[in-house]
Amino acid sequence: MATRSLPILRRLRSYPISPFHRRSVTYMPRPGEGASRTVTLIPGDGIGPLVTGAVQQVFASMHAPIEFEAFEVHGHMNSIPKEVMDSIQRNKVCLKGGLATPVGGGVNSLNMQLRRELDLYASLVNCFNLPGLPSRHENVDIVVIRENTEGEYSGLEHEVVPGVVESLKVITKFCSERIAKYAFEYAYLNDRKKVTAVHKANIMKLADGLFLESCREISKDYPGIEYNEIIVDNCCMQLVSKPEQFDVMVTPNLYGNLVANTAAGIAGGTGVMPGGNVGQDYAIFEQGASAGNVGNEKLVEKKRANPTALLLSSAMMLRHLQFPSFADRLETAVMKVVGEGKCRTKDLGGESTTQEVVDAVIAAID
Template structure:
């Protein structure tokens, strides 16, 4: 029996406590050890990362959250992850992370990918939903995008055959495709979702994406109460920008998940407001849900106007994972209250407020 099945009872108990909210989500893995206060690894990251992780620290301090942060340093400019970073996460089981810049080209391995592989964080979860106060072209958007996180085009198997000719290998396995499908269907079951959609390109990559689809179909048979369908990735992107309300839970191979999550985030308010995290059997790292494109934005950094909403909402997911649902509710309500008032908004949301001004607004609304 899979671990996802073993933790279903706990997941249902947690779900019952907060099923009234669209943004609720649970993770399916062993919980951290019992105790009044939890220690969480904090990786500030690059660029605006320290600014938004600092925002979380201020809010946690203001609401007296039973969480202690153990700060460790990592930067996208490093070739490998520092040992103290991995040791801290393996000890604490849970981490909160700012963005780590990934260089374009040059053959340098991404620290984000290293973290996922080293800790086997096989599932990436991004929640894309409408938030009151953030005006978008579409209503009724509430999509959970679940992406396989350890293989596919991110396997890092590239080599130059002859000068000017490079081969890049895409790896799809039945084991990893099955476990991400299990995660997606179990997520749908525990969160009262109705449909799981598998995103693929099996019309072209018949063996690789075909194996992914076969795995999803096999798992779907174990969940007769959840509707299952499939969509080709290019049509999926078109459907997302035209009728996003048709999607519920989406499960994707690695690369497609990045494209789909960022498209969906743009529909629902931008990457600056979408929470998410990377989870596995033993560890969880919570961070901004969609790609942090403003990590190295010098103008935003100079103006100290980075949007902290995504990381604040991700930290609420973390609080719920740590079994502090009342603190998570309090934090979410404060963030949504500031956004709905539409007086304190960062530039990406049409305002001119700084990160600190938004944080002050959230703290003022905490119960």
């Protein structure tokens, strides 16, 4: 099996982390890895400034070696400003709040522009049970890896004649193979046992057929990892009835969005699921599943947005930047606050504000 790995969100562990987790392992950084890093920050729209502000407060409290370079970007803009793209390309890493995508109206999604221009071809969402947080199912620990640059999200639409619109779904062998490679590499490096390809090849025989063919080819290089396939509609049914059967899931673009949000809802809600988008050179970390919470005016007005997902995403970012001890401290503190149940936002059954959750996390770190 090839030993060269694609960019990985390094060693993300999605199960509860004890205060002594990994203490027996000595992390030996290369010279210079402990130097402070500059990260581009996009607070975004709606609850974005609340939850990114929460991360900034927690990072300052724990003296994390991160400096933020912040920019105002909003979903109604025609494009990402050049100075923002320059910053991300210079810093290589970005932390982002949600950017609202207008429905209709001809305005392009800035989220898609970022993914396309930076070639962030892999979206990773980690859906798992948090200790002490009740959910309908136990033993949920699913990683959804989604192709991020093509499929139905290619945005290739036109009106053929008045009242008839044609939308093109683009699937390529190159993109299918590299997302499959990423999924198997992730499974291999994180001691995962199974990769499931999600598809609709029974109907889209050529497009999804090509995606499946690519996954099958790549799976041959990883004989130690179980590989199976599931049709997307059956996948949704299985997720809500028996989610513990899934481990790593690899999907085309649209299916990944649906599967990740479904899995997040099963495991505890979109407010607690971390995620990120990575490519060969750049990475953007953000809330793993949004499901429309970005523009929730009530959450913004009452300052009750749940910062848990972005705090856990920022821990992923710290590990990606080779600061594993800071990532461990942050994850441990967040898990402790959620597990104790004394300080929870409304989506988790409580009445706490964003700031109260932040204060609790900072206290747990201290």
